Each structure stands twice: as structure tokens, then as C-alpha cells.
Amino acid sequence: MTIRRATAADVHPIVTMLADDPLGARREQPGGPAYEKAFEVIDADPHQLLAVADADGEVVGTLQLTFTAGLSRLGMTRATVEAVRVRSDQRGNGLGEHLVRWAVDEARARGCGMVQLTTDASRVDAHRFYERLGFTASHVGMKLTL
Secondary structure (H helix, E strand, O other): EEEEEHHHHHHHHHHHHHOOOHHHHOOOOOOOHHHHHHHHHHOOOEEEEEEEEOOOEEEEEEEEEEEEEHHHHHHHHEEEEEEEEEEEHHHOHHHHHHHHHHHHHHHHOOOOOOOOOOOOOOHHHHHHHHHHHOOOOOOOOOOOOO
């Protein structure tokens, strides 16, 4: 299994994984045309890295990394991990941990001083997973839907 930058051919399997849970099933529409355009924007931005776990040519996991420069903390760059998903038939074999550890290593290699993420308040198992990997619940996240 390798982790690599996603290509346009990976969009459908990625969106299928995003839709394959109770939250994603309500908000994603696999096959929708907006995903192709979103991929083009992400892929063209050097501060974005959409990655996939590839097992013998099949996409079995994904995550997105966003690199944000800032003035706070002495001008530190942060990496934000989003949309971590593992294909349902691959869950429980350590792939999620491998993906997140890869993301942390990638952030470190790009000079980031912090890796941050948010996870939906209802995802209690995910909270335990990230805590086991060393993440701490240090902030309260808020969103405003537009």
C-alpha cells in the first residue's frame, strides 16, 4: 500500500468513501458534478494536498491536508487534517492510523509546527482514535453554514 497525491481518476472513489457513513450519507452525492471542479481547485493549490491510500491500484483511504501560514506562534505554519476516510472493507486493520501518521510526517517535512483537525462532536470513536495518536481536545470548534 502506498500513499500518494490524488488524481482526477480518484475523485469518485474518494467521494464514495465520504458518503459511506451516517453523516456523509446525508451531505454527499456521489457522481455530482461539483466534485470534479472542487478537485481541480484543490489540485491547483500548492497549500492543499489531497492524498489517497492506494492498494494495488485501488483507493482504500483518503485524507486532505491544508497548510496555513500564520503570524501567530512566531509565524508558524499549521497543517490541518480533514476528511480522513478508510474504505469500509479496510477498516480495523490500522490503515487510518497509517494515514494520519503519514500526514503528521508530511506536515513535519514541510516545516509545520502543529497539526490540527476537527471531528464532528458525534464521532466519539474518532475522538478516541485521535487521542490515542496524541491529539488533544484543546479548542472548541465552531462553524457557520452559509
